[in-house]
Amino acid sequence: MATFSQLPHELQQNILDHLVVDKRSLTRHDRKNLLAPMRVNSCWFNHTTDILWNRVSNLESTFSNMGNEEDRRQIYVSKIRILNLHTARIYFDLIEDLKFESLTHLMLRGDHMGILPFLQPNLKTIIFCGSFALTKTELNQMAILCPNLHELKIIPTNADNHRALTPKPNLDPIDPHTFGSFFQHCRRLRSLDIGSKLPIPLVSAALVGLRSLVAAQLEELILTRIEPAALPEDTNEILEACTSLRKFEIRCNYYTGDPFSMTMLLRGLATITGLEHLRLDHGVVGDDVEEFIRRHATPFGNLQSLALKGDMASISSFLSLSMQSLTRLQIVVSDPAHHICPSIGRLQNLTYLNLVIGVNHRDLYWEGVRYHPEAHDWQATPEDMQALSTLSKLRSINIRPMNINLTAPWISDDYFLAWTSSFPHLRDLELDIECPVSFAAIVALSKTHPLLRKCKLLWIQEIDNWDDLPTPEFSNLQQLTLNFVVNVPEDELRSHIVRKFFKPPRPVGA
Numbered sequence: 001m002a003t004f005s006q007l008p009h010e011l012q013q014n015i016l017d018h019l020v021v022d023k024r025s026l027t028r029h030d031r032k033n034l035l036a037p038m039r040v041n042s043c044w045f046n047h048t049t050d051i052l053w054n055r056v057s058n059l060e061s062t063f064s065n066m067g068n069e070e071d072r073r074q075i076y077v078s079k080i081r082i083l084n085l086h087t088a089r090i091y092f093d094l095i096e097d098l099k100f101e102s103l104t105h106l107m108l109r110g111d112h113m114g115i116l117p118f119l120q121p122n123l124k125t126i127i128f129c130g131s132f133a134l135t136k137t138e139l140n141q142m143a144i145l146c147p148n149l150h151e152l153k154i155i156p157t158n159a160d161n162h163r164a165l166t167p168k169p170n171l172d173p174i175d176p177h178t179f180g181s182f183f184q185h186c187r188r189l190r191s192l193d194i195g196s197k198l199p200i201p202l203v204s205a206a207l208v209g210l211r212s213l214v215a216a217q218l219e220e221l222i223l224t225r226i227e228p229a230a231l232p233e234d235t236n237e238i239l240e241a242c243t244s245l246r247k248f249e250i251r252c253n254y255y256t257g258d259p260f261s262m263t264m265l266l267r268g269l270a271t272i273t274g275l276e277h278l279r280l281d282h283g284v285v286g287d288d289v290e291e292f293i294r295r296h297a298t299p300f301g302n303l304q305s306l307a308l309k310g311d312m313a314s315i316s317s318f319l320s321l322s323m324q325s326l327t328r329l330q331i332v333v334s335d336p337a338h339h340i341c342p343s344i345g346r347l348q349n350l351t352y353l354n355l356v357i358g359v360n361h362r363d364l365y366w367e368g369v370r371y372h373p374e375a376h377d378w379q380a381t382p383e384d385m386q387a388l389s390t391l392s393k394l395r396s397i398n399i400r401p402m403n404i405n406l407t408a409p410w411i412s413d414d415y416f417l418a419w420t421s422s423f424p425h426l427r428d429l430e431l432d433i434e435c436p437v438s439f440a441a442i443v444a445l446s447k448t449h450p451l452l453r454k455c456k457l458l459w460i461q462e463i464d465n466w467d468d469l470p471t472p473e474f475s476n477l478q479q480l481t482l483n484f485v486v487n488v489p490e491d492e493l494r495s496h497i498v499r500k501f502f503k504p505p506r507p508v509g510a
Contacts, residue, residue, distance in 0.1 A: 358402025
């Protein structure tokens with residue numbers, strides 16, 4: 001009879017796959033179960049350590065149980081493929097002589113004491129979520145030792161870290177020229193996420209460095225909370241050179257500084273025929289969109305996902321483009337005239353809609369004055385809801401307010417049921433709209449959409465009438481949110497919900 005080590009590799013792998021449910025997310029029970037097969041023989045030891053050490057986030061506690069045997073630590077370290085390391089948890093002198101030979105994914109959080117031990121030919125992803133205080137030597141070595149680097153994220157933060165190490169003084173800091181040259185050597189780079197607290201000259205140098213052969217192969221470019229001054233004057237030409245770009249984002253959730261020149265960005269992006277995902281967190285301006293439309297008749301022909309912020313007129317102009325390939329749409333409308341739904345209704349292939357309606361109260365009130373939403377800041381009209389009902393392919397609908405109240409006092413139970421019946425494939429429903437729809441409509445909704453996974457409704461519910469209604473028939477409900485429930489003590493609300501939405505198991509033999 002053949003031993004386990006003599007079996008074909010495919011059979012070995014099939015047997016090992018039954019040891020744990022998911023290798024990418026080991027539970028404490030999984031780790032405990034793997035300890036026994038580790039002791040069978042060297043073959044089983046190698047296979048099980050491959051699983052146990054595939055993904056590691058804490059080296060310090062593990063090394064503390066190994067003593068000072070560097071050879072033993074090297075055996076385990078050589079198995080690590082994914083290392084998500086909070087660098088305050090490991091001292092550099094424990095790893096500086098080790099080789100992470102199998103490492104493909106590296107994430108460093110907080111201050112680091114050095115990265116040279118982690119730099120290996122197999123490394124494909126490097127993420128800096130803490131400080132980015134590399135030296136020139138480390139950056140140059142990264143270009144040499146990591147020829148297969150596909151993804152790079154440099155998004156430093158100022159988050160307080162009480163356990164952070166005191167980093168070594170950087171006597172050889174990176175200058176813009178060195179930083180730009182580094183990107184010219186990243187010949188296999190596919191994804192770049194850069195910005196946040198990174199100095200403006202370095203961000204600008206990185207974008208200029210993409211002009212070389214890198215630009216022709218770059219597939220994802222994400223600019224996170226960067227200053228407008230970080231964009232080179234010829235940004236549009238740089239983007240035009242990114243002929244393989246599929247995803248472009250400008251993220252600035254909390255940015256309140258000067259706006260970007262959207263004309264320059266859109267001009268460069270319009271020439272990229274393969275662009276599939278576009279996110280612009282800086283509000284689009286009507287003049288920029290109009291000039292863009294005049295220059296390009298049919299841009300973004302293959303766009304599948306779009307996220308925009310701006311006033312209604314600008315967003316409506318943008319949505320007037322022929323984008324029938326679009327399936328995912330996220331919009332933040334920061335304008336008192338929020339009737340954007342007719343423009344959205346033209347996108348017949350949408351399967352996901354996230355619509356945020358509101359105002360930027362910082363522009364309306366001076367600093368220090370608290371903004372109080374009024375009772376009827378914006379009222380949805382039948383025309384708004386009817387325009388969305390044409391999107392029969394929607395699987396997820398999310399409509400919520402920003403600094404205002406959304407109301408629709410005219411929506412009745414019958415109208416709600418007729419409206420939701422327009423979406424036969426609906427799985428997630430979130431409507432933060434105040435309206436007088438009753439709990440009976442939720443019961444009726446469970447019959448027309450039994451596979452609904454998420455249901456969030458901003459309605460005032462009278463719980464007194466619940467007991468007289470049948471139990472909802474949701475078979476796959478994972479999240480239910482009813483924002484206002486009245487006429488019931490808080491400590492009794494949970495029992496009402498459980499009794500209504502969670503059916504007890506049937507007795508054996510029933």
